[in-house]
Each structure stands twice: as C-alpha cells, then as structure tokens.
Amino acid sequence: MINFIKKGKRLFITSLASMMLFSTVLTSSFAAETDVLTKSSMNEMLQYEFSNEVMSEDKDDLEKSLTDTFDNLDLVLKGMKADRDLQAAFLEKTSLEDDVKRDLEEYFSTSQDDENELNKLVNDVKEQIAEKHSVLPEITETLLLQSGSSFRSEEKVHPTILPILLRFALKEAVKKKMGKRIQRMAYDEFEERIESEIWAEVEALHEQYDGDIDYDGPEDKGEINGINQGEKVFNIINKRNKKHLLRFHMNRVDNGKSIDFHWHKKDDNFEWHHGQIKITRKNQFPEHWGED
Structure with missing residues (x-):
C-alpha cells in the first residue's frame, strides 16, 4: 500500500x-x-x-x-x-x-x-x-x-496521470486481443515475462516525446469477435503527426501451440522483430483472437 x-x-x-x-x-x-x-x-x-x-x-x-x-x-x-x-x-x-x-x-x-x-x-x-x-x-x-x-x-x-492511464489501456488492449479463453491460458505468463519488456519501450517513448503519445488497440468491428485477426495488439502513436512509433504484435506459431510476442520500432523503420518471446502450451490456442 x-x-x-x-x-x-x-x-x-x-x-x-x-x-x-x-x-x-x-x-x-x-x-x-x-x-x-x-x-x-x-x-x-x-x-x-x-x-x-x-x-x-x-x-x-x-x-x-x-x-x-x-x-x-x-x-x-x-x-x-x-x-x-x-x-x-x-x-x-x-x-x-x-x-x-x-x-x-x-x-x-x-x-x-x-x-x-x-x-x-x-x-x-x-x-x-x-x-x-x-x-x-x-x-x-x-x-x-x-x-x-x-x-x-x-x-x-x-x-x-497519463503514464498509469496508458498502462491500464495497454493491459486492456492485450486482454481484448487474447479474449477470455486465451487469457486463461496465457495472460499470467504474459504479465510475468513480457509486460515489463514492452512497457519499458512505451515508457521510454513517453519520456522521449514529453507525453505527446497516444495508442490504438485491436478493436475492429468488421472482424471476427470485433478484434483484428492479424498480429496487431496496439500501436503507439505520435500525437502531433499521428505517425506510428511502436507496433506491438501477437502471432500464433508452432501449429497454434505457441504465441509469439514481438514489437516493431520506428528507429529501424519497423523492419526488425524485437522481443520475440514465446508462450507455449501442449494444447493449441484458440484459432481466433478475442474468443470468450
């Protein structure tokens, strides 16, 4: 406390x-x-x-x-x-x-x-x-x-309070992307192994741009479960020119038995996969993001 x-x-x-x-x-x-x-x-x-x-x-x-x-x-x-x-x-x-x-x-x-x-x-x-x-x-x-x-x-x-509100928002974006079924399988491990890594990147951008950053999440009304079914979880955006600064992605790999978490950065023109941390289970993860 x-x-x-x-x-x-x-x-x-x-x-x-x-x-x-x-x-x-x-x-x-x-x-x-x-x-x-x-x-x-x-x-x-x-x-x-x-x-x-x-x-x-x-x-x-x-x-x-x-x-x-x-x-x-x-x-x-x-x-x-x-x-x-x-x-x-x-x-x-x-x-x-x-x-x-x-x-x-x-x-x-x-x-x-x-x-x-x-x-x-x-x-x-x-x-x-x-x-x-x-x-x-x-x-x-x-x-x-x-x-x-x-x-x-x-x-x-x-x-x-922008930093803590932003952290709340990004945690919520990850939960929405996963859906409740994948949350039960992987969210605790995400918090333990991956959250601090991606948050360090976001915090650095908050400092670099004096708080003039925003984000957009995985919501997409035209997709299954109202969630983007590609890799996108969220993007961090420069408020002034609306350009992307960081893109955080999740991808089903290993025939659906693993989720690969990685991010792309403006610094290298979004070419490199940073992180690439896997969460693996014996059973396959659900086929669609956002499954409840």
Whole structure:
C-alpha cells in the first residue's frame, strides 16, 4: 500500500493544488461532459486559497490529470481491479458514500468482468463527484502517487496521470486481443515475462516525446469477435503527426501451440522483430483472437 504519510509535503501540495484546480478551472468542461455535473452543482464546490507557489508550473498538467481521470473512470476502475495496491490506497483515501464504496469493494473482489456493473459504478462515482467534489481529486491523487512511485524518482510526483492511464489501456488492449479463453491460458505468463519488456519501450517513448503519445488497440468491428485477426495488439502513436512509433504484435506459431510476442520500432523503420518471446502450451490456442 502506498504510504501517504511518508510522502507528506508533496502529497499535501498535489492534493490541494488538485482541489483548487477542480474548483476553479474545470467547471465548464465537466458540466459539458455529463448531465450529472451541472453548472449549479459546480458553483457549490468548496473554494480554497493557496499561494502562487503551489499553482505555479504544474497547473496545466494537474488540470489535465483531473479531466483525464473523469473521462477515463471506466479504465481507472478496471485498473484498480487489477492492482491491489492501487485499490487499497484508494479505498483508504476516498470519501465516497459507504454504499458506493461497498459496491466498489465487491466489484474489486470478483474475478469476473461485468461491463454492466462497471457502467453502473462509473455513473455512481460520477454522481458522488457531483455531490462531493473532493472525490475526483482523491482518485487523481491516488493515481498520481501510484504513477509517481512507479515511474518517477522520490523527489517529485509528476503531475500527470497519463503514464498509469496508458498502462491500464495497454493491459486492456492485450486482454481484448487474447479474449477470455486465451487469457486463461496465457495472460499470467504474459504479465510475468513480457509486460515489463514492452512497457519499458512505451515508457521510454513517453519520456522521449514529453507525453505527446497516444495508442490504438485491436478493436475492429468488421472482424471476427470485433478484434483484428492479424498480429496487431496496439500501436503507439505520435500525437502531433499521428505517425506510428511502436507496433506491438501477437502471432500464433508452432501449429497454434505457441504465441509469439514481438514489437516493431520506428528507429529501424519497423523492419526488425524485437522481443520475440514465446508462450507455449501442449494444447493449441484458440484459432481466433478475442474468443470468450
């Protein structure tokens, strides 16, 4: 569990700055995003006054982190479900009402992914944000600390949650590509042997391009199971010019008894196969990606 007390001063600054931003800067954008957050409810938000030092250079990143948390609550809750430290830190920190908190705890404790239940929880949390405006900064603060503990030095929590949101998204892309049948056969080994390798590549791109990266996943409505049936899992994209920076692939080999994981990089014009790590089973993997 993240030690909130140990992080002391920087947590305090991050939290208060987030609260101030949420109460002063985001009213119009959030009100436009959902009918739950009306202008009148936003005007009832708690107001804070802090020194310019708190709000100085991190203002834009903190604002973006709050909007990113709100816009990606489904991804955030899925990420918490898969990360015990993250969910424990959040459940300890949150001021959500007890009934919503109990529903979240139940969702986190089950192994099944129920999209209807997830959608209901997202709506419930958004309603709580409308009623108790500290909830969104609490979620964002937890993500910032988790992201900071994973990707940044102990000296400073970087004021953007993009790295951890991106990691959630890429894990979800791999799960969608596999489908539940292949997940049961191979996902645990993927996490143990391959995830850290590909994530190191993505993190390096995040640093190189100052966070101006995006991704697209394996979804394809025209394909079987709504998933690209070729090798593509996800692409990392330069936000500015929309060009590919990295392509992560999965391929059935050895007569379907192995999956080869590899990636291609812009650095060598996507010619080389990097990684080429295999997961092998005695029985064949399902023929189609995305099989449930």
